[in-house]
Amino acid sequence: MPRDLIAALDIGGTKIAGALVDGSGKLVARARRATPAQEPGETVMREVTAVLDELSGSAQWSRVAAVGIGSAGPVDASVGTVSPVNIPGWRDFPLVAGVRETAGELPLALVGDGVAMTAAEHWQGAARGRTGALCMVVSTGVGGGLVLNGRLHPGPTGNAGHIGHISVDLDGDPCPCGARGCVERIASGPNIARRALEGGWRPGPGGDTSAAAVAASARTGDPVARASFERAAQALAAGIAATATLVEIEVAVVGGGVAGAGDVLFAPLRRALRDYATLSFVSGLEVVPAQMGTDAGLVGAAAAAAQQAGLDGFGTPSQELGRPRPDRARTPAS
The missing domain is CATH 3.30.420.40 (ATPase, nucleotide binding domain)
Structure with a gap:
């Protein structure tokens, strides 16, 4: 089974979106929940987990090579935490650790939402x-x-x-x-x-x-x-x-x-x-x-994860994603 998809999360103050993204930038599966932004942090995390559970329950999850998260910030990818201004319950919240409970040992990248948008515009926009x-x-x-x-x-x-x-x-x-x-x-x-x-x-x-x-x-x-x-x-x-x-x-x-x-x-x-x-x-x-519109956060989170994990061929549909380039280590965010 080829590892030719990236799981992506786009987390903001109003919605938590998830998708499986293929090598051409197409979203082949989607999930979405409203962000309970004024609730305690663990309540928000439960909604993130619900989105991930929906994605991981699909038949395509076995094709996932890495996981990318684009989040409202500030974020701190060096330790895997987020402190979004528009989600008061998340201050130095260990988002990466929570996502890893579903992602397991898959390479995982965390970036701010502006960086995710940039990755999308550079790849496809x-x-x-x-x-x-x-x-x-x-x-x-x-x-x-x-x-x-x-x-x-x-x-x-x-x-x-x-x-x-x-x-x-x-x-x-x-x-x-x-x-x-x-x-x-x-x-x-x-x-x-x-x-x-x-x-x-x-x-x-x-x-x-x-x-x-x-x-x-x-x-x-x-x-x-x-x-x-x-x-x-x-x-x-x-x-x-x-x-x-x-x-x-x-x-x-x-x-x-x-x-x-x-x-x-x-x-x-x-x-x-x-x-x-x-x-x-x-x-x-x-x-x-900009050209990428409302899916930029998901497409960009996927692109950022592929780059950080060193996956060869991302963005080229005819090539397989799950093969690290020899000059890039598969380094997760935490």
Whole structure:
């Protein structure tokens, strides 16, 4: 029986999704539970286990070569724990140990959700074939991940590329992370809406105060709504340019709910990037929308697990996954 599937988990504040992913990125089995985010940590873990039990009960489980977990963070892959901001019951929670009760001795990788999205975009999406990339999720928060030298670069704890907490305004508003003037404090959806409301923007008859409603107003020419998106774009541009200057990425991929604003975000972002990415080796930096959509976390968790386990041929349907490359050890997260 070939070991040609990866089991993947995508854990967030509203849902726990699982899938078996094949070598072409196709999800051949799925499971899902709501996240009881306000319940004790063990209650949340029971739902994770329920998703894994559903997957491991399928006839295809015998084909699984490794397990990948993408989780809201912070995560700490070095010790296998997670402390998601949006799951209060999980603080330094031993997620990897819990998953291993089902996974057994299969190679297992843990990465932050932004890193998982990056792995998906690099394997199947907008960063495919790129040597250096920053991929970002701009939504309720701002996360991200890096591709360096043609490979996912999760870092020792699985959080590398977390652009949302680069400070781009040294005297800016305090951020919940403890710093000031973070990209997330300026460019996340809730902060785009907050700034618009503070500037005098008023929602329509339905009372929708989301960033999507602000974007709709910006499209009709509302100056306050447009200014809020332009400020967000400026913060994103500064963070992207700083990252590019440090590690020489060639493309920035932007996804998440705020990216759904389209040109309301991307047009001022590209203009602002010209003001920040000025050195010769970053001046050609591209900014493009993400392509992978809602399955990015699962596809990316699978890709991250395959890379960490050194599985040969992942992403090539005609080859078998379960054969380690000779230069890569099968090193689980814990």
